[in-house]
Amino acid sequence: MNPSLILPCESPCTIAAVDSSARDLDGFLASVERRALRIAEIATRDRDEALDIVQDSMIQLARRYAHKDAAEWTPLFYRILNNKVLDWQRRGTVRRRVLFWQDDRDDDQPNIAESVADAAQPQALDRLQQGEAMAKLEQALRELPARQREAFTLRIWEGLSVEDTAKAMRCSDGSVKTHLFRALATLREQLEDVWN
Amino acid sequence: MELNQEMNDQDRTFAQGARQALRQSERALDADTAARLGAARAQAVAAAGKPRWVLNWLMPMGAVAAALMVFALLPIQPTLTDTRPHGEAMEVMLDEVEPDLVQDLDLYVWLEFDGEPT
Secondary structure, three states: OOHHHOOOOHHHHHHHHHHHHHHHHHHHHHHHHHHHHHHHHHHHHOOHHHHOOOOOOOHHHHHHHHHOHHHHHHHHHHHHHHHHHHHHHHHHHHHHHHHHHHHHOOOOOOOOOHHHHHHHHHHHHHHOOHHHHHHHHHHHHHOHHHHHHHHHHHHOOOOOOHHHHHHOOOOOOOHHHHHHHHHHHHHHHHHHHHHH | OOOOOOOOOHHHHHHHHHHHHHHHHHHHHOOHHHHHHHHHHHHHHHHHHHHHHHHHHHHHHHHHHHHHHHHHHHHHHHOOOOOOOHHHHHHHOOOOOHHHHOOOOHHHHHHHHHHHOO
């Protein structure tokens, strides 16, 4: 329980309610934090960026949806997390375009995009040492279209029901099944030599 | 996880293997990363209390302050927006003056003017 949630003037009932709610929230976040980090890390290929994304997602869930029923937290949290990852990827796309433009403008300057990639390389290599199969799976997940990756992550990795996955993705149950079917087909094809 | 109805045997085998590998990778986090996750979680839980505090205390206080301001400004309003014509305002001013004085005002002016040395 975080002491900052207790206010000196609040009644014992209010304090007990806040205490219980904070404990529930803490327990929920503890149950999803590692998975969330790995999901973000696979997407960003950077642990620090992934940690930032997970922290932002946790805070957003806490601020906006802590008052909601705990059963709703899982799809809400993964929706927030996915949006944060997509935002990060969009910012990266803009950054790469700017860097590419700068590179074209001035050929004498050192290639900034390459130096950024080089700096990220040791961390990427560390993760690749987890095993060839895992590395290939991560790569294949990264290359999936965003919606297919989301369906696979929530349905297979997190183990959400079709209904909760649909809530998290803001789409119909049928769309979840379609995205998942396509994701599995692509992954199996790409990872045939490793996983079959 | 009810995957049986959604996929064939090959998909199911692949999905189970992938899930197992991905979940294993969660457990392989180092102590430093786990600590940073714990700190992030604590910060989020602390953040959850802030809006409730705002709702419980700041909003009622703001409403009271707004009401007090309205009451404080209301008495000033008529003096700020006196739209009566000037003649009417003059009548109000003369209410407190004796009528005889007003009637004989010309006489008093003449006497005062006449009394001065030329």
